[in-house]
Amino acid sequence: MENAEVVAMLGEIADLLELTNENPFKVRAYRRAAQVVDTLPVPISELVHKGELGSLPGVGVHTAERIAQFVESGTCDVLERLRGKVPPGVMELLRIESVGPKTAALVWKELGLTSVDALEEAALSGRLATLPRMGAKRAEAIVSAVARHRSRQGRVPLHRALPYAEDLVARLRAIPGVKQAIAAGSLRRHKETVGDLDLLVSSTDPERVVSAFPKLPGVTTLLAQGPTKSTARLSVGLQVDLRVLPPESFGAALHYFTGSKAHNIALRTRALHRGLKVSEYGVFDAKGRRIAGEREEDVFRAVGLPWIPPELREGLGELEAAEAGRLPTLIEEEDLRGDLHVHSEASADASSSLLELASAARGFGRSYLAITDHSRSRPLGLDEERLREHLDTIRWMDRELRGRPHLLAGIEVDILPDGSLDLGAEVLSELDCVVASVHSRFNMSSEEMTERMVRALRSGLVHVLGHPSGRLIGSRDPYPYDLERVLEVAREEGVALEVNAHPERLDLTDSACQRAKAAGVKLVISSDSHNAQHLDDLRHGVWVARRGWLEAGDVLNTLSLSELRRHFRRSRRVSPSTWTGEGPGLAP
Incomplete structure (x- = not known):
């Protein structure tokens, strides 16, 4: 819980620094520190109290001081100083899709816009279009983004709400007389976002529980209280509704409030x-x-x-x-034997070595891991020469590990705007696992995007279509495409669709999982890890798959490695011996 708050603090400092045109190296340092804290396996307060913050990679002396201040007092001097320079409404602008710090600073300093309403009015009136690098088309897109932002207000991504719920439930269970405590509501159903937290407690002494609740760490504002219920707000803004039930009613209440x-x-x-x-x-x-x-x-x-x-x-x-006895036997996290979309430090936006990834995967019980770093179109991605060097390293490490776990040599190759792949067939056909993803030109029409994806699937080189809709929960809507057409081609070509378990993606959605299953298309659940600790995110993908009625047999990475290799061989239609350097979906 506290780690998430420190991450938010560091991110806010980075945004404020960028808004006030501070040194870009400082901005990058705070963003890097936020990434490090976000993947810590222990509460950051432990490192503060032991004086070990300086041992964290990417956390310098000054950043460590700010973190320590925040952990001890809930704020820090740099944050308060920067907040005094920027109107609060300007920070709200950063929550609008496609409005980053540079755009927010531009509209604030040039037009004096300090609220979402003012930004919308300026876009509608034409004032926004007069700014440099803006134009009428960009202004129209911002109007649409503002509407989407308003529709999402009041919802918190599941992965952000979950630590608070788990912490509060653990503290409630420790109260004398409490028999059971559980978080219900949309959080228990593992919806991708939640509006508030519903906590249920079974106890024969409700007064003790209700009186203890407002004193729990993180609870700042008591909104209502009665003999068996209480409503409060957490320091992060989440509302929490607590209900205390007698044991004989707990199961009925759990069903009702779930x-x-x-x-x-x-x-x-x-x-x-x-x-x-x-x-x-x-x-x-x-x-x-x-x-x-x-x-x-x-x-x-x-x-x-x-x-x-x-x-x-x-x-x-x-x-x-x-x-009718037709409920599916839903997939469990324990069914997953491997992870087929993982980035190592060979990707510019990732930070873990192959050995660190392998060690973490072993701890999570994975028997295989596909290393799928970015291709050359991504910043500092791998071209063919560097990819072949990387493949040699992966295969050497695989031999050294002796199956604990097995490392597969792969790539996350970009699907270019014309549907070709970012790397040539000769090198792609040598790989164990090719994940193909769209990372650019999200503003294409549905017809264009669909044909772009279809051409990539037709290449005969792709094993998995990565994060198919391109969405980022709360910040970027999915790009338009014809899912039914993509599913039809994926089935014909034997390409699996990915349930990307990154908590800010969760892509495919639950309903799309159902449609894929109905269409006879296999799926994979992958973490898209950019750090060894992110390998644990697979559980978020499993929750999506369960909401999509998926069973173990619907998901390829429940297979043993030998079974998975056989499946991938059957789905690939291009091999080095048949490569000619030409054909659909191949980069020139």
């Missing part, structure tokens, strides 16, 4: 048809007698259904599937 609304309505309607009433307090018969409620499983059993996993509770046919 939701979703559509699922709850469907289950209550089913209960009514059976002469029963379901509420947060239990399941009651026609005479008002409680017949279930202590366990969630009993609530489902009372209406003639097996327990339904929380991820499926969206009112999308899960009750009918449960009644």
Whole structure:
């Protein structure tokens, strides 16, 4: 929890430095420090108290001082000084897609714009288009981005909310008399964003729990309080609703407050048809007698259904599937044997060595890891010569590791605007795993983007289509493309689609996973790690896959390495012996 707050503080300092035109080396230093803290496996306060901040790579003496100040007091002198230079509304502009620090500084200093409303008005009136490097088309895009920003307000990405929920639940469980404590709501269903936190506690002493809650670390504002419930706001702005239930009602309350609304309505309607009433307090018969409620499983059993996993509770046919015995056996994180999209320090935006990645993967129980660094179109990406050198290193390291884990030689190759691949067929055909992704020209029409992706899939070289929609949760909407057409071609070519588990991507979405499964297209769940600690992000991809009704058999990296290699060989239609240097989807 505290690490996330330090990361936010360092990021804010970097943004403020850029807005005030400070030394760009300082900006990069704070952003680099934020990346390091974001991947720490321990609370940063431990390093502060031991005086070990200086041992972190990329964290200099001055940055370490700011971090220590923040951990001890909740702020630091540099942050407060910079905040005094920039109107608060200017920082809000940075939350608008395509408005970075340079653009925000430009509109603030040239037009005096210090709020999202003012930015929108300037774009609509034409004033924005008069600025350098702006123009009418850019102004129109900003108007659309403002509308998307407003639609997302009040929602927090799952990975940001989760540490706060886990910390509070752990502290609630430590209160004497508490039997159970769990986070319900959209967080338990693993929705990609959450509006607030719903915490449920089972206890015979609700007064003790309710009185202790406002005193927990991170709780700053008490909004409402009653005998068995409390509502508060955390220091980071998240609202938390606490409810304390007697043990005999806890299962019913857990079901009720997990939701979703559509699922709850469907289950209550089913209960009514059976002469029963379901509420947060239990399941009651026609005479008002409680017949279930202590366990969630009993609530489902009372209406003639097996327990339904929380991820499926969206009112999308899960009750009918449960009644017919057709609920899927959802994939579990333990089913994944490897990770097929991982960046090493050979990528300019990544920081871990092959040995560090292998050691972390071993700790997470992975048996294979595909090293897929960026190709040459990305900043400092690999051209053919450097890629071949890198492949020699990967294969040497694979031999040294002796299968603990196996390292696969791969690449994340760019799909260029015309649909060709960023590297030639000769080198791509030598690789164990080719992930092809779009990283540029997101403003193409749906037809253009679809044909761009289709041409890449037709190359006969691609094993996996990476983060297919290009979205970044909360900051960049997916680019338009025809998913059904892409799925059709992917099935024909034997190309898998990626469920990118990076917490800010989660791409494919759950609904797209369902459509891929229905179309007979295999998927992979990959971490897109840029640091060894990011390998743990696979769980976020598993949650998306579960919401998409996926089973282990739908996901390729549940296969053993030998099975995966056989599958990839079958899907590849180009090999070095047949390469001619020409053909669809090949870079010139």
